[in-house]
Amino acid sequence: MDTFDVSWNTPVDARECAAVAVPQEAPDDVRVHSRWKQGLPQGTVLRIHDYMATHIGESISLESLARVACMSRFHFARRFRQSTGCSPMAFLLRMRIERARGLLADGDTRIADIAAELGFFDQSHFTRTFRRTTGMSPRAYARAQVTLS
8 A cells, every 4th residue: 555654834832743644545444525625634634544443442532533633633633524524433433333344244253252343331331332333242143244154
């Protein structure tokens, strides 16, 4: 995958930000809505997506995401929503559920291990969240994937 270097023009914003490699093409789950002109630049959204994917099992705060984007957390949250159509935490949750779907489809990992790997408090929290977002329990989803294979 080709990458390019993101350079920073303003010294104030660059204090805590290092230049990072950002993929030139956006992954399928990163869609920047072009109709909102005040949203984040594509490179910033990709940096945030990469950070979330790398630290998906850790506790990720709005403050840490704003630091990656080099802006205040309130400004970041507002512009992230303008860019993606959802809040940063909803976006992170969607990423975690999508990763869980992949792990459940493989069928090799226990549900408790998936919950721990993806940063949920416990298996119960993961199960409730998974059921609320997909409409079925993780076990039912895994069984459905096995029967489809």
